[in-house]
Amino acid sequence: MALDITCFETLVPSRYITFTIPNPCRESSAHSLLRVAVLDSPHHLDGSSLVAAIVVPENREGDWIFCTESGHLQLLISNTPDVSRLILVGRDMFDECDGPLILHRGSTERKNPLEEIVGPLLLALSPKICFNDGIPEVPILKYEDGVIASLTLEKCTGVFVGEMLIEDVELENDDQKFEEREFRRRLRFKRMPNLVQTQVRIISKSDVQTDIGKARFSIDSQVLVHPYLPPMVASLRLVSLHIENRLCVRMRPKALCLGIGGGALVSFLNGQLGFDVLGVEIDEEVLRVAWQYFGLKKCSKMVHIISGDAIEIVKKLSDLSVKGNSVSSHCNATCNGYSFEDPFDVIMVDLDSGDVRNGSIAPPFDFMEKSVISALRSILCPSGIVVVNVIPSSSSFYSMLISEFREVFCDLYEIDIGNNENFILIATVASVDDYNVNHGNSFMERLTSVIPCSYIDTIKKI
Template identity: 70%
Template sequence: MALDISCFQTLAPSRYVTFTIPNPCRRNSAHRLLRIAVLDSPLHRDGQPRVAAILVPENRERDWIFCTESGHLQLLLSNTPDFSRLILVGCESSDGRHGLLALHLHRSAEAQNALEEAIGPLLLALLPKICFDNGIPEVPILRYEDDLISSAMIEKCTGDYVGEMLIEDVELESEGPKSEEREFRRRLRFRRMPNLVQTQVRIVPESDVGTDIGKAMFKIDSWVLVHPYLAPMVASLNLVSTHIEDQFRVGLRLKVLCLGVGGGALVSFLKGQLGFKVVGVEIDDEVLRVARQYFGLEEDGEMISIIRGDAIEVVKKLSCQRMKGNSVASDCNDLNDLDGIETQFDVIMVDIDSGDTRNGSMAPPLEFMERSVLSALRSILCESGIVAVNVIPSNRSFYESLLCAFREVFCDLYEIDVGNKENFVLIATVTSIADCSGNYGSSLLMKLKSVISGAYIDSIKKV
C-alpha cells in the first residue's frame, strides 16, 4: 500500500511510521535504499511544534537503538525532550547478518554534507503543516555520537521477565594518559530499553586482539567499576564509614542487600574489593544465567547469596519474617525460599528499573515509592543503616515525588550527581548521622578512594 505523506501534516501522539525511499546519494554509497522512521512524541507540547532529525551512524542500522520503536522513543525523550517529532534517517540493512559490527561512526564530512543536503526536501515534506505558518522552517539534523569503535555480539537470549537481551563485547575510544591502550567492555542490554546499557564490565584480552574482536578471548576484570552509576553507589558507604569500621573491628562483615543483580558487577565488587557479605535479588533466571556465564558472577553461599524473586516482594517477606521473629505467620506466605537469609542489613543498594518504558527510562519503578515498600525496606536496616538507590528520573516531578516518599519514612536524604545527565544516587538514612567531611583518617575512606574516584565521595550532599 502506498504511503500517504499527507498524514504527516498533523501530529498524532505516539504515531510511528517507517518507510523506505531510494537513496539520493546512491553514487557515494553501497546502500540502495534509505529507511525513514517518524515518531511523534507521546507528550503534549505547547506552542509551535519542533521537529528534529538524526542520521543513523553508518553500519548501526541493526542496533536496537535505531531499528525499534522503543529505541526511537527513548532517543526522542532523552535526547530531544522539547521536540514533538523525531525523524531517523538511515541506510536500509539488506544482508541480515548478525555478529561483528565494525562501526565507523562518522561518515566523511563530504558524504555527510551531501546526505544532509539531499534529504532536505524530504524532511520538509515530513513537517506538520503548522510549521510553515511563518515561512519555510529549518529542520535541525542532530548527530548521534558515542565512544564506540567496534562491537561483537556474543549472544542474544530472552528472559521471562526482561524480554530479549543482548550480550556484546565492545571496544571504546581510549582516554587519558594511557590512551594508546585499547579499552574493552562486555555489555548487557535489554531490548525494552534499547539505548540503556544495563551492565558493563571491563574485559582484558588474553592474547593479541586484531580488528575482529569477535574472535578474541577475554577475561573479566571485576576489580574495577566501569558502569557510570556503580562507583557513586559505592561512594555512599562513606556516610556510614564509622559503623562499618566498628563492625570490622569486632570481626563482623558488613551485610549488603542488592536489589537487582543484572550482570553482577556491583555484587562481585562489594565482595571482592571490600570483603562484604552480599545478598542479591534478581527476578529473571535467564539474567542470572547470563551473569554467571559472561560476567563472572560466582555464588558461594557464604559471601555471595542470590535470591530468585521480585525485589519488592522479597523485601516485604524479609520485613515480615523479621517482624514475626523469624516465625512464619499466616500473613507471611512463601518464606521457605528465604531460609538462612539474613533479615537485617547494614546497607541496601537498589538498582531496579520500570518495565514500562512508554515515557522513557525510569528507575526505580513507581511501585517502589509506596509507603508500605519503603517502610518494609527501613525495617530490615540496622539503626546505622542506609539505602542507596540508582535513580533515573523521567522528569523533575518524578524525582520530587521520590524525595517526598523517602522523607516520610527515612531520616536524612543525600544525593550524588553521577554527572552523565541521566542518573542520580539517592541515599536515605535510618537515623541522623555525623558529618563525615572531616573523616579523612578513616581506613575505609582511604580504601574507597583507592578503588573509586574520590570525587564521588566529596560530592555527596544533603538534600
C-alpha cells in the first residue's frame, strides 16, 4: 500500500509511522534502503510546534533505541521534550546474524553522509504549521551516549518486564588522567530501551588491547557506577550512629531492597558495608539474569531474595508486624528459613512505572498510596529510613510524593543528583538530631571510603 505523503501535513498526537525508501547516498549500494520513522508527540501540538530529526548513528541501526516505537518515544519525551514531531532516518539493517553481535561506533571525525542529503525529505515530512513564516530549518540533533563498542550477550523475555538485552559495552574514558579502557555490563528493557536498568563495571582479564568480542571479563562489585546508586547509599549518613551502635553489639544492619534489577545495590550493601539484605524482584527471569551475568549471590546467610510484587510483599510484612508476629515468620515461609528477627534499618526503593508513554517515572503511582507508605513505616526500626529513587514526571508529581511521605514520616531529606532527572528522597522515622556530628565513627569511615563525599555532603533537609 502506497504511503500518502499528505498525512504528514497535520500533527496527530502519538501517531507513529515508519516506511522505507531507496537510499540516495552515493556511498550506499544500489539496493540499500533508508528506514524513516515519524512520531508526533502526545503533548506539544500547539502553534509553537517544532520539528527535529535524528540521523541514526552508523552501526547503531539495529539498536532498540532507534528501531522501536518505544525507543523513539523515549527519545522524544526524555531527550527532546520541546519537539512536536521527531523524525529518525537511518539505514534499514534488520537482518539477524549468526553468533554474537558486535557493534563498533562509526568514525566521529566525519559527518554522517546522510546528514548532507536528508534536508528535502525532512521538509516534506514537516507539518504545514511549520511553514507559516516561510521555509523552516529542521535541526538535526546528535545522539551521543559514549558507547564505542558493544557486544550482545543475550536477549531474553521476562513475564513482567518483557524483552531484555544483556550487553557488554566499552565507553569513552572522560578522565584524561587515566588511559584504562572503561567497560560496563548493562541490562536494558525493550519497553524503555534508552534507559539503562542496571550497569556494573567489568574488568578485562585479557590484554588491554583485546577487542570487546574476545576479552574475558570479571564483575567489579566494589564500586557503583549507576548514577543514582551512590547517592542512595550516601543517605546512610543519616543513620550512621544507629548502624554504628548495632555493629558495636555485633548486630548486622538490615536492609530491604525493593526492585533488584541486576543486583548491584544488593551486592554493594552486603559486600562493602556488611548489611544483611532482603531483595524483592517481581520477575524471575530478571533474577536469573542477575545471577548469571551480574554477580548477584543466590540466597545465603546474609543475602536473601524474594520473587514477588514489591508492594504486596511490603503489605504482607506490615500485616505480620501489626499482628505481633515477627518479620521472620514471613521470610521463613518464603525464603527457605532465612530469618529476619528485627525490623529493617533501611529500605531502598528502586521501582519504575514501566510505562514509556508517561516517560521515565519512579516510583510508580501505586507506590504513592498512603497505605503503602504506612506499611513501609511499620516495618522499620525506630531509627530507620526509607530511601527512594525518584524520577518525577512533573513538579506536581514530586510535590505529591513529598506530601504523602510527610504525613507518615518525621523528617524528609533530598539529594539532587544533578542530572536533571533523578532525585533521592529520604524519609526518617525519627528526627535526626545528631546529623551534623555523624563523623568519627567507624561506619562513617567505611561509608566515606566507598562513596564520594560529594554526595554525602549534599544531603539537605526539605
